Amino acid sequence: MREYFRNIYQTVRTILIGLRITLMYCFAKTTTVQYPDVPPTSQPRFRGFHHFQIERCIACEMCARACPIDCIHVEKSATRRLDKKTGTVTGGAILRYAIDYSKCLFCGLCLEPCPTQCLHMGDIHDMTCYDRTTTTVEFTELAKQGLRTPMPYWMTTARPPEWAVAMRERWLARGREARELMLKALQEQPTPGKGADQAAAAGP
């Protein structure tokens, strides 16, 4: 009989230990954030949808290889090179740079090996959409619009909340200064002096 009650005690005790955190939250004061009327608070190291500086990308695919679930797609027309002194990239064009966010874990592993540090975790938390095809973000298409980050659908509507208008302006400003360079990344850029060097090597 004693053993019987001891087993009951042990069962209840271990369940309560397992639920300790849950129970604490059951009695904690609740807070409701009135999103989207009120902006959500994200921490400085929050990992949201990527912020991509396409004009610095050399399409080396190191990020794609580091990705544990192969959700980054990179295509180029030829090798691209970064001149560290001038910060300009020459060579082939970036034909496609896309991330499939239906798979992305937001682990940030793709950032680590990037030799030009052009890929960053952004501060966008929301990418609601109507169908699965739009979960793949084509950053090359965004670059044509001067965008470095995808824009949540609701933010493109006529009357987003006031705080969202300010945020949208911040995101647009990120790409505005480098618009020309972003467009150049989508086209082949000859390496300065390369043609002359080749001509000299070929001789008269």
Ligand code: SF4
């Ligand atoms: S983002 Fe960085 S690692 Fe990825 S292809 Fe471009 S340069 Fe290479």
Ligand code: SF4
């Ligand atoms: S954050 Fe992680 S899962 Fe997402 S693209 Fe980068 S490496 Fe892949």
